[in-house]
Amino acid sequence: MEKGGQQVNENGHDLYRNIGNDYQEDVVEDHLGDEGYSDAHTDPEDEDYVPGRKQSKAPVKHKRLPPHLVQELITAYEQCTHPDANTRQEIAARLDLHPKQVKIWFQNRRSQMPKKAQVKENKEIQQDNASLQSENQSLRQAMMTQSCITCGSKTLPSDPLSEKQRLLIENGRLKDEYLRATAAHSKTIHTSALAGPAPPLIIGSGADREALRRHADASMEQFLVLATKGEPVWIPTTDGDMLDNNYGATMSSFLFGLRPKGFAVEATRDTAMVWGTAADLVGILMDTTRWSEMFPGIVASVTAGDFVSTGIFASCDRQIQLMNAKLWVQSPRVSNRTVNILRFSKLVDEKQWAVMDVSVDGVLGQEEVSPSRYMGCRLLPSGCVIEDMNNGYCKVTWIVHAEYDETTLPMMFKPLFRAGQALGARRWLASLQRQREYAAALLSSRDPVNNNTAETGILKLAQHMMATFYTSVSGPFIQTQATSNTSEWVGSIGTGIERCDATVRMVTLKKTSTVAGESDTLFLCATTTLWLRGILPESVFSYLRNEQLRAEWDVLANGAPVELLRYIATGYPVGNAVSVLRSNYTDGTNNKILILQETCTDSSGSLVVFAPIGEESMYAAMNSGDNTSLSFLTSGFAILPDGRGNARHDLATAPSTSRAPACSSNTGGSLLTMAYQVMLPSSPDNAVDEMGKFICHVVEKIKIAVKAEIMLPV
Template identity: 30%
Template sequence: MEFGSGAGGGSGDDNHDVLDPHRRKKRYHRHTANQIQKLEGIFKEFPHPDEKMRMQLSRELGLSPRQIKFWFQNRRTQMKAQHERADNCALRAENDKIRCENIAIREALKNVICPSCGGPPIGEDPYFDEQKLHMENLHLKEELDRVSSVAAKYIGRPISQLPPIQPIHISSLDLSMGSYGIQGMSGPSLDLDLLPGSSLNVPNIPYQSTSITDMDKTLMTDIARNAMEELIRLLQGNEPFWMKSATDGKEVLNLESYERIFPRVNSHLKNPNVYVEASRDSGVVIMNGLALVNLFLDSNKWVELLPTIVSRAATIAVISPGTIGSQSGSLQLMYQELQVLSPLVPTRQFYSLRFCQQIEEGSWAIVDVSYDLPQDSLFTSQCRARRMPSGCLIQDMPNGYSKVTWMEHMEVEDKGPVHRLYKDHIYSGLAFGAERWISTLQRSCERVACSMVTGTTTRDVGGVITSPYGKRSMMKLAQRMVNNFCSIINLPNSQQWTALSGTPNEFEVRANLHRFANLGQPHGMVLSAAATIWLPLPPQIVFNFFRDERTRPQWDVLSDHNPVQEVAHIANGSHSGNCISVLRAFNTSQSNMLVLQESCIDSSGSLVVYSPVDLPAINIAMSGEDTSYIPLLPSGFTISPDGRTSTLQTVHEGASSSSSTTTTGSLLTIVIQIMVSHMASTTTKMSQESVNTVNNLIGNTVQQIKVALNSST
């Protein structure tokens, strides 16, 4: 909230400025969020503080008594304006209600028959005159405009008139495509049916939007605007904020310079268990700026676009809907849950404000900043994180693409020890840093762009011709499979993984027994099991091993190690590893059973996800029909760099030695899901037979993987 140090109550200084045009314009003081919260708390009890109380506040908050005095004057004026606006809102709502009732009565009167003559009634009551109602609405609007102008004069910024409280859903986005290297990409619009915005993963959030008052909204707006100013300054600035890391050359935040320029009264850095993660990265994304903005402001589509990072998200309240067409000024209170694709790493949960602002034509900034709510019992995670102003700057490029600059800034408190396998991965910034956001966003947008290609990008080996509609249907089916797989790895708090006891393996096996009841999921009891191991091989080699159908018999226990053949192939990215495959196993009793598989890779990691699907279901997808009801039970692998680096010294002839860093190993998470037909319908506890089955299944799979990769570690 911004208030002039001399504003409020019609100070004579304003007239003096008019008489003396050479006098310097007054500088405005921006209060910190902590100062505003303290002042708001006092205002609730004492809206008219005496001089003694103002002096005490002055000492506590570091403000002058004059600033304290004018803040309370302005706040009282604002409250008065809010009450007047609320009264006008009530009048307008009542007027609209009466008008709707009148219209309904008029429609009913059209069908009334006179009991005397059997004809329609003669004439109408002049009360139903629409022109009269129109004049009443104009009168109310003029009264609302008057109150808003008075409030804006004292508050210092315009007040929107009755903004709608519902978010605006855009069904299609403009996607201007440039040269992509594939023939046939020229669609001007993007059908977001590929991103269905499923709400299956939305958590049960105790905090309701009805708990947010107008005063809360004012505070949220001020916090969001301050966060936006900080984000833009950090995204567009270099020294003294950013410096190159000595280990990997990436940009990291200079905390000393940051704290000096953005001091925080209640910094969590005083806690010795809190550490800071801050990074910045940029890249070119195959999607125009407004399309990206619309995706980011729809929490459901945001999860669908980035399922490997965002496990769950929901919009709690829309504080401001923003400008239609540009989304500038949109402010939302959101719940977010960010993940690493392994049960060994707890998710990071946030209540946060997401604010969008159009900087100039073709340029937007979106900021996320944590917001403390009174009900935070939801946060039972082992890791407590606070998101400092983070987000991205999106700039349109002439070829229809966008340049995205991302900054990620968190203060993290580990309530328990980080798992030994993931220490380097997390502390190096690979887990939640800006580089992962950029690389994942690039790959996901490439996938969406490939769905728009109308040329021949589908290799059909098995004699089935795939139409463009069939291709899109197959891609939607595969995406649902991947999203379900990612959501299984980090389950909600009510369905946590259980570490199995009595495991004979050197690694920890975790399992979960649950029942699906949603459309597109198998009906019955499902046993999910997962384990993470370290392999002394680069992630690219491990990924190539799993995506190659020729090496599949070496690790696929569920298919009895039978050889498989790829019968259909759909490319969904510029990298050859980004593709969707349909596989058929030989020498099996189930001739109608196929395997749907999607593999994807970027610099932050890779996935190989697969699910058994029967032949009729594949034929339905190939023909372009609806696939939402086809049941999927995905299993697969996640592969991440371990974060450890080794320095290689190289000596050039006639020159001094130089060094380079390389990743030394991979973190491989194995997830297997099987139907448990013998379990009772009400059983939620695993039997010893199930425990033994899971331990043997995971153990044998891991052993065969190590043998095939010549890794005994």
């Protein structure tokens, strides 16, 4: 029966009184000097059961171990729950115990742990049940007395609204949501009819130019304050700095007015050393083409507009230009972020430059913004301060301060954006560092002393491959003539706790043949994103880049370890490299297939991208360096942190404070996006289903390898 929420026996004693403590597991039977002991392991259910052993009726002495020995045994148990005889002998010798005492303590510990967990779970369920019953009782009482649950006062009866009044209220609510809903809808169904033309980047009258110049000057002033201030404007965290909530809200209202409903704030800062001179970096950032090439994993596309100011003496100093950019994250579940900005470069000091971006939405007085010009993000003063260190490197401080429409994000991606790890300062700066190191490796291969044409050809080939991967894995596919069909496949493999589910976006691409008489070629691009709870991105990256384990998940490995033919390091840390691998796989014509692979990793995430390439095509590219005629069936993995278990995530919703909260003890997980491209046969009836099952198979292998208990589709 129950008494006071606890289960008791007929004498009123708590049934779980002794289960929740450590008394039973700290007590061992004392058999020192009793060599004829034969009571242990007579139960056939015991994992150490010895057949034929008879139970003794002799009384057994019990001995409670002192606390320091118990702590030593617990430490040993955490390392191994089932020690063998040699291990038990070592523990006994170290703790001055008999091996049988150690053995019995481990048996007691193993038997008590499930009981403790069950008791804890029962207590939690009882507490939840009591809370729900209390809430239910309060609701019933409020319904009976017609009173307010919060204050207890009587509620007034409301007159039923007429249909016309109800429609007017609903219409007012919908007007407030109209722009955001229209934009989200256009991103979901990928139709050009709702997308509308891009915002104009042409400056009209002289008054407009002057308004933009004033906006740029005011924004640069605010940006330099952000770049130079410390606490309490910036709050230190484990992943850089985060802007104080009150200061950010004041700046936002000063430049753009009130924040739109449903918009969240992203404000992060980070500093690092980057290879190159200040003039080199400023030149890259002020050239739209080179800027997009420097950040291929972030910048999807960019359109250059008119110059507000061309700079002083043909330099980049005080150069102001309109731009429209689309930013992406490596997942098909996240829509591209569009920003309409002014880019302003300024020589702050003799060897210090500032390059600042700020949104121009509403600056020229467009009060009524059409749905086609709706922006799901507005950029407050953001950018970088570059200080030349005179040693071949620059100190770069990067700031991202943005307000974005959080309602368009999938639930699993919201912590990633709130933590600033999706499009925050750390990702921009890490990408800049990695790309500059890649450029240094490419420059070294072109050195006349080295004259390594083959290495140059491989690196350029890898750049071409990576560009196709970013296009296939990031953002939505826009319906074009080359895209014949887009669908979603949902399936699973396995049963029970071993079951692996996947939701896969299937896009059929058509490539028109340029040779007369040849039919068009169909390709299938399959992408999916999964959440691995509690598994760090480093663990997933380490497994996927291991050549010896590649046969577990890669069909190109043909069931055997691959051979590493070429390895070109492209940066620090280890893992940033371009490789050429050889497998036993052939294309059916005895033409050997090589695997071109690029792996890259930094604090913002990791990539493992690969593509099959014929041996002859590879050698041709290595000799000539020309890869323009090659087409790739690129596949790979994008591994991002999930934004959980992070000080930034806790700080994003915390009240303003001068100190950052302590890091969460929860281990962060990973967001794994995989993409595969294959050529379809002439009759692709079952191709989509087969590809979906293949991806489920790969998911299952990864889940087992990284020991992920939970792996859910996003």
